Structure formats: structure tokens, C-alpha cells
Amino acid sequence: MKSFPTRTYHDVRDALLARREIALLDVREEDPHAQSHPLFAANLPLSKLELDVWTKLPRRSVPIVLLDNGEGFAQRAAVKLDALGYTDIALLEGGLAGWIRAGGEVFRDVNVPSKAFGEFVEARRHTPSLSAEAVKALLASGEDVVVLDARRFDEYQTMNIPGSISVPGAELALRARALAPDPATRVVVNCAGRTRSIIGTQSLVNAGLPNVVAALRNGTIGWTLAGQALEHGSARQFDLEAGRDAATLASSRAAAAALAGRAGVGRTTLDEAACWTAETARTTYRFDVRTPAEYEHAHAPGFQGAPGGQLVQETEMFAPVRGARVVLFDDDGVRANMTASWLAQMNIDVYVVDEARAADLTEAGTWHAPKPDAARVESVTAEALAARLAERGHGTVVLDFTSSANHIKAHIPGARWALRAHLGPGFNDLRALPDARRYVAVCMTNTLAPFAAADVAAFTGKPVEVLEGGTSAWIRAGLPVESGDAHLASPRIDRYRRPYEGTGNAHEAMNAYLEWEYGLVAQLGRDGTHGFFVI
Numbered sequence: 001m002k003s004f005p006t007r008t009y010h011d012v013r014d015a016l017l018a019r020r021e022i023a024l025l026d027v028r029e030e031d032p033h034a035q036s037h038p039l040f041a042a043n044l045p046l047s048k049l050e051l052d053v054w055t056k057l058p059r060r061s062v063p064i065v066l067l068d069n070g071e072g073f074a075q076r077a078a079v080k081l082d083a084l085g086y087t088d089i090a091l092l093e094g095g096l097a098g099w100i101r102a103g104g105e106v107f108r109d110v111n112v113p114s115k116a117f118g119e120f121v122e123a124r125r126h127t128p129s130l131s132a133e134a135v136k137a138l139l140a141s142g143e144d145v146v147v148l149d150a151r152r153f154d155e156y157q158t159m160n161i162p163g164s165i166s167v168p169g170a171e172l173a174l175r176a177r178a179l180a181p182d183p184a185t186r187v188v189v190n191c192a193g194r195t196r197s198i199i200g201t202q203s204l205v206n207a208g209l210p211n212v213v214a215a216l217r218n219g220t221i222g223w224t225l226a227g228q229a230l231e232h233g234s235a236r237q238f239d240l241e242a243g244r245d246a247a248t249l250a251s252s253r254a255a256a257a258a259l260a261g262r263a264g265v266g267r268t269t270l271d272e273a274a275c276w277t278a279e280t281a282r283t284t285y286r287f288d289v290r291t292p293a294e295y296e297h298a299h300a301p302g303f304q305g306a307p308g309g310q311l312v313q314e315t316e317m318f319a320p321v322r323g324a325r326v327v328l329f330d331d332d333g334v335r336a337n338m339t340a341s342w343l344a345q346m347n348i349d350v351y352v353v354d355e356a357r358a359a360d361l362t363e364a365g366t367w368h369a370p371k372p373d374a375a376r377v378e379s380v381t382a383e384a385l386a387a388r389l390a391e392r393g394h395g396t397v398v399l400d401f402t403s404s405a406n407h408i409k410a411h412i413p414g415a416r417w418a419l420r421a422h423l424g425p426g427f428n429d430l431r432a433l434p435d436a437r438r439y440v441a442v443c444m445t446n447t448l449a450p451f452a453a454a455d456v457a458a459f460t461g462k463p464v465e466v467l468e469g470g471t472s473a474w475i476r477a478g479l480p481v482e483s484g485d486a487h488l489a490s491p492r493i494d495r496y497r498r499p500y501e502g503t504g505n506a507h508e509a510m511n512a513y514l515e516w517e518y519g520l521v522a523q524l525g526r527d528g529t530h531g532f533f534v535i
Contacts, residue, residue, distance in 0.1 A: 169309010
């Protein structure tokens, strides 16, 4: 197997401090990544590498440093990246353990740069907040108060503060003046935990909203810990025209542009941004920060949909190359400028597109991530596979490579869920499965299965097919499915269970999460590589 050079903790640290481009990638699954990783290590699991890499690492000559914790994933990822045309690949010397031995700080959870930045902002600006008990008392008293939920709409639908309205992230600066037109109306911003409520509240303060604004301290976690009931399945959203009347929009635009200027945000055009993407010496990301519905209706070629609030919340996942250039687009002059003002304070070289026209938005639909071609593998239809599985002694084992959550919801009867990364040296997750004469690789949409099929064939030396159309095609054909976790060949480590997401989380886990967030500013100080500032 090809060998690759190593880079030390000090090499990586020097690059971060100098703002030189570097992609520090943790190629383990999300759960082990969330247990311990360097601050700017973005999670790009080996299991799904081909699905995301060309979007997340658009420049083939970008300096890449791969890490694992001794499992061998980094070496295997390096081989794949080398085959895909990347030319500057190294392994972190000693992996995660080497980072720690060298004195490197490590962090828990996911999206840590953004969460740490939120705590940094609150510590510097003393962002106003109210306890869950205080907010409930305001609502119960009939006070003139509006609660704006800054999370994604799907998160809001899972659980929300009673009476609140879904206004995700960057929409706040555009919509709040319309949703609380009376300056006497008190505005409360919440999320599930802390970060998006802090950033959302501070956005409105920075933008000069005349209302009294406060964050719901500790979000829905704080609300739950106070013993207060949440709503479920709510559908209250801002109106798409809210805040777009001429006078309101002018006020919001002027405030957002001023903030962007103070933060050092650059200005550009669609044509210049397109030229930047062709450069071989610099990585450029292009993001459209409007709502998913607006993006899907029409967007500029080459721009990925990234709603502004989520871009600030998940920055290292959208743009894992630290030191890269980031270009933002909107059609209102508010959302891109507001989002850019925060990214600039996160020490990111960010630009906003000016003077775009409706005629420039020539593409429609969702973002289609570019992907390499998988090795050609024989396929089988859902109907043919069903007939085969009904035969006595068929000798076929179905391997499901979708997410473990998807598998548990619905899978082909008898299909075994497996992690693709666990098909290789040091792992033998197939050892407990029934003896097979052939395998069929599936996933929900047949996106990952073709890549996994080649690994299965190499690992087992047996014939492998892929299911045409994936499990979705099986379901569309009206064939039976199972649910549950009785057929797991690999551990469920593909996703980290977030203590602030969904319902039924243990109070101990929620309290521990809040304590962790409170400690992030001190961790930033010990790490010393962030370069954050606050205007």
C-alpha cells in the first residue's frame, strides 16, 4: 500500500495561525469524532468519503491532513483521495493520540468551532438573556412578547416553545422588524441549546432592532430542565414577504451592510467569484444563504444552498478548508451581509456578491453534489431480489449501508446493517453473518451502495451486486420491510446522539452538555489557534 508523509501537531498549528489553507480531516465515524478531536478537525468519515469530498474539498491541490485514533482509517482515506486526484495528502503524526501527546487541546461534540464562537461572543458582548422561568412568566402574563425560534424548521417541528414562530438563523435580521413592528414588543430568540440563540439575539442587537431583545437562556434544554412543557408538531413560520416592504428592507439592509463593513467583509460579483473557483492556488466556496425553498426555485450556477444560520452553526462542515475564501449570495442585501459579518469574526476570508440580477439565477432544484464514478458492479432489481430471497438455500446476504437510523426505520427483511469503513484491515464485522455465496449491497437511494459493493467484493472475494434504486425502490415496489435493530453487523457509531436534539433526552446529559458549553471559552484560550474577534 502506498505510503504518505506525516505532518506534526506543530506543522498543523503553524498553518492555522498563519491562515494558510489546510484541511484537517477526522475520517472516523461521527460518534468517535464527537468524543474527542482537535478544534478545526472537520468530520469526513471514510465510510462516505466519495459522496462529499468533491464538494468539501473542491481544489485537488489543497493541503490535506488526515487523522484517526489508530484504526488505520487515515491511511485508507489517503489511498482513496490519492486515487481521486488529490496531490497534497499527509497523515497527522501519531493520529489523535499524537496530537494529545504534543500538547494539543481536544474538544467534544460536533460543530465545535461555531459553538465555541457563540460562547466567545456572549463572553465579549454580554448578550442579554432570560431564564426559562422568566420567559414563561412573560408569556403567561400576557406581556407583548414574541418568541422567535432560530433553528431549522424540521427541528422546530420536533419541539418548540409554546407560541413561538420558526425564523431560522439569518432570516432573523430580515424578518424581525416585520414580526415585531411595535418597538415596545419584547423579542426572545431561542434554539435547542445556546449557540443559535446567542448569535441570533446578538444579530438583532447588532442590527439595531429597536425592541428589547434577549436569548432564551439554554434554549429548549433550559425550558425542559425547568419542568416546562414544549409543543410538538407546530407549523408557525414567518411569511416569505415579511420584512420585504421597501422601508423595512432598506433599514435592515443598511444595518447589515454596515456590520459587514465593520467586520472586514469583502465585496465581489458573480463573475469574479466564478473566476476564483478556477484558481489552482486557492480554495473558494460559494454559498447561497437564502431559504431552501428560494434556493430550489432559482439560484446562480455553482452556488451550494447553505441557509445562513446553519452556515454559521456548522461552518467547519460546509467549508472544512481552514484559510479558504468563502463567497455568499442573497437577493436582499441582508442575509448574506449578516452571515458574512459573523464568518469574518470567525477569522474567515469572506465576500458578499453585490448587484446580482434575477436573470443570473439560471439553475433550479436541490444541490447535486459532484461525485466520482463508482466501479461498475452488477445490479439486481427489487423484484428479482425478492424472488431470489424467497428461494430455499438462496445463499444471498443483503448488506445495508444506509445510515443506522434509516435502517432501523425500514429495511429489507433480513438485511444486515454494516459500516463501510469496517470492511477492511483490523475489522471483520461480517464474521457473525450467515455464510454467503453472494452479497447484495443496498442503501436507501443507491448512492453509497455502489462504492461499498466494490469494498465488499475486495474484502470477501465473493460476487456482489447492488440493488437498483436502493431500498426506496424496494418500498415503491410494495415489497415488505422490517424495522428495528435486530440485524446490526456494526456498532451504531455513524451518528453522535446530541443531547439537545429530539425528545426524551436524560436530564443528566442535558446538564452535562450545558456545562461543556460553558467551558468552551477557556478551551479556546488553551488551544490558541482560533483567531476569533468580536465587533
